[in-house]
Amino acid sequence: METLRVPNYIKTVFIALLIIIIVFFMIVAKPILVPLLISGYIAMLLTSSCNWLERHKVPRSLSAALCLIVFIAVIGGILFIIYVQLRGFMSDIGGDLSSKINAFVIDINKYCKESFGFDLGMPNGFEVKKAVDIVKPENGSATTLVINMLNTVSDVILLPVFIFFLLIYRDHLAVFVTKVFSKQDDNFLLHKLTSIRKIVYSYIVGAGKVMGILAIVNTAVLFALGIKHAIFFGVVAGMLNIVPYLGPSLGVIMPFFFALMTKDSLFYPIAVAVSFIFIQLLEGAFLTPKITGGNVNLNALVTFLGLLIGGAIWGILGMILIIPTIAIMKKLFELSPDTQPYAYLFGEEDDNWFKKRDRKGKRARKEKQQRKAADETAKDILEKGEPD
Numbered sequence: 001m002e003t004l005r006v007p008n009y010i011k012t013v014f015i016a017l018l019i020i021i022i023v024f025f026m027i028v029a030k031p032i033l034v035p036l037l038i039s040g041y042i043a044m045l046l047t048s049s050c051n052w053l054e055r056h057k058v059p060r061s062l063s064a065a066l067c068l069i070v071f072i073a074v075i076g077g078i079l080f081i082i083y084v085q086l087r088g089f090m091s092d093i094g095g096d097l098s099s100k101i102n103a104f105v106i107d108i109n110k111y112c113k114e115s116f117g118f119d120l121g122m123p124n125g126f127e128v129k130k131a132v133d134i135v136k137p138e139n140g141s142a143t144t145l146v147i148n149m150l151n152t153v154s155d156v157i158l159l160p161v162f163i164f165f166l167l168i169y170r171d172h173l174a175v176f177v178t179k180v181f182s183k184q185d186d187n188f189l190l191h192k193l194t195s196i197r198k199i200v201y202s203y204i205v206g207a208g209k210v211m212g213i214l215a216i217v218n219t220a221v222l223f224a225l226g227i228k229h230a231i232f233f234g235v236v237a238g239m240l241n242i243v244p245y246l247g248p249s250l251g252v253i254m255p256f257f258f259a260l261m262t263k264d265s266l267f268y269p270i271a272v273a274v275s276f277i278f279i280q281l282l283e284g285a286f287l288t289p290k291i292t293g294g295n296v297n298l299n300a301l302v303t304f305l306g307l308l309i310g311g312a313i314w315g316i317l318g319m320i321l322i323i324p325t326i327a328i329m330k331k332l333f334e335l336s337p338d339t340q341p342y343a344y345l346f347g348e349e350d351d352n353w354f355k356k357r358d359r360k361g362k363r364a365r366k367e368k369q370q371r372k373a374a375d376e377t378a379k380d381i382l383e384k385g386e387p388d
Contacts, residue, residue, distance in 0.1 A: 045201055085232035243316070297347055306326050
């Protein structure tokens with residue numbers, strides 16, 4: 001039976017249509033997909049602990065519950081520390097800092113009007129009521145606010161439920177994948193699934209270590225400069241580092257302007273900016289490559305485009321989730337020869353690819369010439385061996 005061969009450009013069109021359908025599905029199913037994806041990554045993070053407990057004869061459901069409780073306790077402790085620091089920061093904003101901000105805004109408004117003829121519209125300072133009116137929805141109401149709060153609460157409740165079930169049924173999902181790719185060897189598929197889980201685990205743990213180190217270093221620098229609420233600014237700047245490219249820039253803005261408002265000298269805000277930029281340079285050059293290594297192994301172009309697409313579809317959460325998601329897609333594309341070019345598109349550039357291809361071509365041509373010479377030799381032998 002003759003097999004119909006599909007042209008490569010048709011395959012490309014089908015894959016492009018598939019990507020469009022996936023993006024459309026991500027937009028429509030955002031309320032379910034976002035907590036499900038977050039839960040999936042957390043479940044991958046907790047799988048190693050669950051496996052360790054199960055090897056020590058702890059039932060799967062109990063091990064999943066214990067790991068989930070410990071994880072919630074750790075996250076809750078971090079959020080409590082941030083809440084305590086945030087309360088102190090907000091109390092300062094409502095006190096003397098508010099008048100300093102207003103005086104600073106008045107001076108900036110006056111300078112722009114006198115120097116550039118441009119009025120910022122804040123001659124009396126920063127008015128909270130105007131800011132609320134700007135961010136307030138046009139049709140906002142108490143009912144809408146309550147509905148939004150209920151949606152947020154439901155998302156928070158869904159997370160531990162999803163995590164618990166994903167931990168319990170992780171083997172069931174692995175069997176499902178082997179049935180989908182039934183033509184592949186089961187051991188090969190299980191190895192790929194394990195590598196995907198390890199990639200996500202290494203990425204999350206590595207990102208957590210980097211955030212923790214940056215939070216400590218940033219806090220120490222702010223303490224040394226005498227900036228109030230150093231713990232709050234340091235921890236926030238460290239946590240924002242999880243958003244590549246954009247996070248570090250956002251992390252320096254708040255302490256820079258806070259130092260500008262609260263200190264009488266320009267030395268302090270400039271010192272904050274220079275220190276944070278220097279720390280980020282060290283983090284990008286040494287810290288992240290040493291801790292996370294090449295686990296994700298995505299090129300900068302795909303990472304930046306992924307951040308834009310993730311932010312456009314799912315907002316800030318999309319920018320955080322998109323990097324491990326693209327890494328998983330890259331691994332899945334490696335399973336089929338038809339999609340391996342797209343896996344290479346996501347990965348780092350191979351500078352020696354053309355050299356390898358040239359060497360491979362030369363080797364193939366040499367083997368072809370050797371076979372041709374051997375055929376000609378055999379033909380000559382047969383012709384000479386024929387009787388006259």
